[in-house]
Amino acid sequence: MTTPPLGDIAHLGHVELLTPDLDASVGFFTDYLGLTVNGRSGDSVHLRTFDDYEHHSLVLTANDTPGIRRTALRTSGEEALRRRVEELEAAGHSGRWAEDEPGIGKIYVTQDPDGHEIALYWESEYYEAPDELKPALKNQPQAKPNRGVGVRRLDHVNYLAADVAANADFHQHVLGARPTEQIQLDNGTIGAKWLTFTDKSYDVVYTSDWTGSTGRLHHIAFATDTREDILRAADLAIDTGVFIETGPHKHAIQQTFFLYVYEPGGNRIELCNPLTRLVLAPDWPLITWTEEERKRGQAWGLKTIESFHTHGTPPED
Numbered sequence: 001m002t003t004p005p006l007g008d009i010a011h012l013g014h015v016e017l018l019t020p021d022l023d024a025s026v027g028f029f030t031d032y033l034g035l036t037v038n039g040r041s042g043d044s045v046h047l048r049t050f051d052d053y054e055h056h057s058l059v060l061t062a063n064d065t066p067g068i069r070r071t072a073l074r075t076s077g078e079e080a081l082r083r084r085v086e087e088l089e090a091a092g093h094s095g096r097w098a099e100d101e102p103g104i105g106k107i108y109v110t111q112d113p114d115g116h117e118i119a120l121y122w123e124s125e126y127y128e129a130p131d132e133l134k135p136a137l138k139n140q141p142q143a144k145p146n147r148g149v150g151v152r153r154l155d156h157v158n159y160l161a162a163d164v165a166a167n168a169d170f171h172q173h174v175l176g177a178r179p180t181e182q183i184q185l186d187n188g189t190i191g192a193k194w195l196t197f198t199d200k201s202y203d204v205v206y207t208s209d210w211t212g213s214t215g216r217l218h219h220i221a222f223a224t225d226t227r228e229d230i231l232r233a234a235d236l237a238i239d240t241g242v243f244i245e246t247g248p249h250k251h252a253i254q255q256t257f258f259l260y261v262y263e264p265g266g267n268r269i270e271l272c273n274p275l276t277r278l279v280l281a282p283d284w285p286l287i288t289w290t291e292e293e294r295k296r297g298q299a300w301g302l303k304t305i306e307s308f309h310t311h312g313t314p315p316e317d
Helices: 022-032 078-090 164-175 227-240 291-295 305-311
Strands: 009-019 036-041 044-048 058-062 067-075 096-098 107-111 117-121 153-161 178-184 190-196 204-208 217-223 243-250 257-262 268-273 287-290
Touching: 009 022, 009 078, 009 153, 009 217, 022 036, 022 044, 022 058, 022 227, 058 067, 067 078, 067 153, 067 217, 078 107, 078 117, 078 164, 153 164, 153 268, 164 178, 164 190, 164 204, 178 291, 227 243, 227 257, 227 268, 287 291
Parallel strands: 009 058, 067 117, 153 204, 178 287, 217 268
Antiparallel strands: 009 067, 036 044, 044 058, 096 107, 107 117, 153 217, 178 190, 190 204, 243 257, 257 268
């Protein structure tokens, strides 16, 4: 199987999360993270980070359980969208066309091998801020928020998957992502894999689901301007009752400075500062971490491989 040329997928557009407590989740993303509500439709609320040029970065939808419903990827053009749809259908990943999100034209909705919903689109409206949100700098879509952490953009999605290799191959060989780093366990199994569509070191991650389930989420991540913003986010979490799972720490893989918290609906959210690490080499070699190397520590000595088997903590970044 050949890998399609780079560039058909321009970037990670937005994600849709499910939450059993819509109002509390909206409060978390607006008050704590600093996102802005940019419309509602039915049981869904559309929110945006201040530096997103599109209509929304995140959709929150009321549901009985938390999780991820959709990941939307913007293509680099109409022809790129057509090529990826043709490749998806040829590879047995046929989907459907829809127009069900504001600010976005037609989308092609399909699934990865694990059952996560993936949507591809090209047509997109540029965001125009109302007077109260207009920025002083004309090359910035929206004024910086004066509340909460003030995250800049949606950074990446980390999926749980029953078969990491199959899902990573789907992103690489069908959608055109580049793998940058991976974990290979002693039995040869790929325990996690990081892939990118851009010069960022990763946009999507697949981590082995210890339960053997399919279609689940590990976390979504939002990028901050600085490491100090991560420290401030931890202080704000303590002050406002946001649950901190772990951090602040620095991941060994991808070297991301991070904090894991939970939003009230039950979804894990990562705050990260990966802004200075890019993969500019067109022939970047895939970095493989062994199980023994991971036992030395996931983040500044924070060990996870051992607890993965006994406590269900996945060995991912």
